[in-house]
Structure formats: structure tokens, C-alpha cells
Amino acid sequence: MSVPLRAITVFHAVARSGSITRAAEALGVTPSAVSQQVQALEVGLGTALIGKAGRHVVLTEAGERYFEMIGPEIDRIMEATQRIQGFRSVTTLTVRATPSLSTKWLLPRLSGFIAAYPDIELRLDGTNEPTAFQKESVDVEIRHGTGGWPGLFSEGLVEESFRPVCAPSFAAPGSLAAQDLPGHLLIHSVKSQVQWASWFERAGAVPAARWRRLLFDRTHMAIDAAAGGLGIALESDLMLWGDLRAGRVACPLAAPPRITLVTQWVTCPPDHLRQRKVRAFLDWLRRERDAWTAERDMRNAEQAATNL
Template structure:
């Protein structure tokens, strides 16, 4: 009995992508052709390999076992074939993230990922719109929100700390009291999960009158406005880090109230975690997260020690 290699590779593409449509795009054929090949393989094996849960494609128990047995072998065959043909395999990885996270945190770090994975062609899609994974060619989304999206793998990126910041020329570091802030122009990121009203309540401050506001719907715009001396912004250290270390912004309070929150989540359908390119990105961003957290915590310890030494002089 001949081995249905074509049908096997088509099933492999469906199982890897979790979608008949995505598999068809990867293979350059129609979705109906993909379905026919999978059905032919199921007839050959005498068992169902895929099913549907709503609009999703899911593997049956037999499909899961079969994919586990053939997945690595098919990947090796494809890589070997491409090497013999005389060119290196290039795989496209599409990552969706908000424009602010893309600009302020991801872009300064991407060189390390590209150097470690020269066979992956990265596409960074900067948008706030949540991904419809079954309809869009997006592999990973770093989504702003509270987590807990049904049907999706979701891992919090990092616990962020929020603080007021402004240009040092606007107000020197540690020069203002919490009660002084409502007298200045306050910059708002309207989509932020931490707003000035909540921060004032935590700080125990009741502004005497309504404060003047400057509003932006993008965090990176609010940070740039603060760095430009327009007012005081309330932002996350994750987004602020480059500007803080470069001295473009600083906290005008000596001891600001501390608010911590996870607002960025790495998400994708669970089936996508089988893909080598997705696993590679997850491993990389976890290392970057850990390195950044260590850098942030180390800087906080040094700053605290310097303030304590200054207080004893």
C-alpha cells in the first residue's frame, strides 16, 4: 500500500496552523483542496483526524497522536528538501501588538531575536484591534487588557508599575508633593487601565477643583508629550523605560504611591504553540522580560540606596 505523502503534509499544515484556511494559504491551494486531502488521509487511516468546535478546527484524539508522531519528521523533511534545493528556509512570523508597546518596548529589542533566528522573517503589525485568529494571518498577539480570553492561550508579559513623569525641565525629580499635581496640566492616556482619578484616590488626594487635561489615545504620544515639557503623564514603567533611562522624563515626586498591574498579555490559540516559530518567539520574549525585570529592579535598588545616602548627609 502506497503512503499518501501529499495528504500527510496537508494534514500536518492543518494541525500546525489550527485552520484549514491558513493551511491553504501556506500551501498555495484552495481550502476545498485541503479538506479533500485530509478526508482522503482519514479514509486511508480508517479514523477521523480533525473535527470542528463551532468555527474552530480541532484535532481528534487520534489526530493529536498522529500529529505528535509525524510533526517533527515532516519538519525535518521540509528543511532537508529546502537545503538540497540550495536555499535557506524563510518562515514568516506575524506578531500583532499595540503601537505604543511596539514603539517603546519591542522595537529596541528585536535585533536580538532576528540575530538568533535568521530563518524567521518577522512582520510586526502595530494595531490596537484584537485579533480574529481564524480570519487573520496573525501568529501571536500581545494584547492590552485584563486577560482571561476564552479559547486563547494568554500569558501576562510582566507586572508593570505606574508613576507620574514629566520632563526634568518641567519639574525637577522629587521637587513636587502629591498635592501639587492637580495645579499642573495632566496628560491622560485615555485607554490606560490606570487613570489619574484612581491614582489620586490611592494617594489620598482630593483635588480642590477639576484639573486641566491633555488627552491622547496612544500611550507613546502621551509619553512624548511629557518628554516635550507639555505636562505630567501617568504611565507604566514598561512603556517609559527607554525615556527614563535616557533622562527624557523623570518622576517629579520623591515617594509616589505605587500601583502595579499586568496590562500586556501574549496570546494565541493553543494549537499555535506547536509551531516552532511561535515557540521561538515565546522563549525569546520571556528572556527579554526577565532581563528587563532584573534591570528595572536593580535600578530601583540603586536609586533607593542613593536617596538614603543623600538623606544621611
């Protein structure tokens, strides 16, 4: 029994979206029509492809394997079709990054990429979820973590320096010592790789058994809370840069301990590196990284000279 391509593309839409309703909306048909096409495909293949989990659909083991096999091919067919039909006059590059990196570092620099590559349509997907590249149409991810993911190209973005910061109205720059900090409300980024306990150990300060905390699961929220005068945050200069330059936050310590770490990694399957759009983005990202590093080092040197 031959299987119609329409049924295959409908299953692809369901598997990608995880919902019959969302797949129907994307395809411009009714949910019942989607269900009928998936059922016809299951009959043609002789196996169940999807099941129910509450209001969502889940792929069976056979469905997972089938989607992995057809996903890249369907994506290429759809892109080629859209180009021929004139729906897409440029190449689309999908980049995934955490909401904090997207907001605090990437977004202020994107105008340079747009100007340099007018033929590339950029889609920035701000999420903390790691990409399943075999199942998702993501070209490059800037992933928060420790690097070294098997099967993926992985390049550290930059070495970051972590420091306490607050609004200048909360505590003037250089006005506090490390042992003073537990007396203030301390803002925590719960997913950060550098936490207050390790910072106090590095600073040689012994905090009280309990101290007042304000916790966020997003770095950009912690930074904005510090800039708003709520307390003192411990954050990376990569994420802080725009707020430091604008004077919205400053370090309340004259000589904080130096803590450096690479927490952001550019990742993708090795075969993605053959694509012009991916190489263009990585080249641009490295130029921006080098320019930012030079600006940061110059600013740090100027501040050190001022403190002498």
C-alpha cells in the same frame, strides 16, 4: 458543478482584505476579474458570499462560515507554494502588538531576536485591534487588557508600575507633592487601565473639581508629550523605560504611591504553541522580560538608596 481553486483563492483574498480593489491589486488582476471569480464561486456553491456596505464588501453569514473553514488551509497552501517557488527562504512570524508597546518596548529589543533566529522573518503588526485568529494570519498577539480570553493561551507579560512623569525641565525629580499635581497640565492616556482619578485616591490627594487636561488615545504620544515639556503624564514603567533611562522624563515626586498591574498579555490559539517559530518568540520574549525586570529592580533599588 466543480468549483475551480482559482475562484476560491480569489474569494479568500477579498474576504481577508475586505475590498475587491485591494484583492485585485494583491493578485495582479483587474477588479472586474475578481468580481467575476467571486460570482462564479457563488454560482458553484449556490449561495451569496459577499455583499456591499458603502465602498467596502462585507461577508454574508455563509461567507463568514466559508472563510473560517477555508482560511487556514489556503494560508498553508500559499505558504507552501511560495517556499517551493523560492519566494520565501525563511519562515515568517507575524506578531501583533499595540503601537505603543511596539514602539516603546519591542522595537528597541528586536535586534536580539533577529540575531538569534536568522531563519525567521519577523513581521510586527502595530495595531490596537484584537486579533480574530481564525480569520487573520497572525501567529502571536501581545494584547492590552485584563487577560483570560476564552479559547486562547494567555500569559501576562510583566507586572508594571505606574508613576507620574514629566520632563526634568518641567519639574525637577522629587520637587513636587501629590497635591501639587492638579495645578499643572495633566496628560491622560484615555485607554490606560490606571487613570489620574484613581491615582489621586491612592496618593491621598483631593484634586479640584476640574483640572487642566491633555488627552491622547495612544500611550507613546502621551509619553512623548511629557518628554516634550507639555505636562505631567501617568504611565507604566514598561512603556517609559527608554525615556527614563535616557533622562527624557523623570518622576517629579520623591515617593509616589505604588500602583502595579499586568496590562499586556501574550495570546494565541493553543495550537500555535506547537509551531517552532512561536515557541522561539515566546522564549526570547520571556528572556527579555526577565532581563528588563532585573534591570528595573536594580535601578529602583539604587534610587531608593539615593533618597535615604
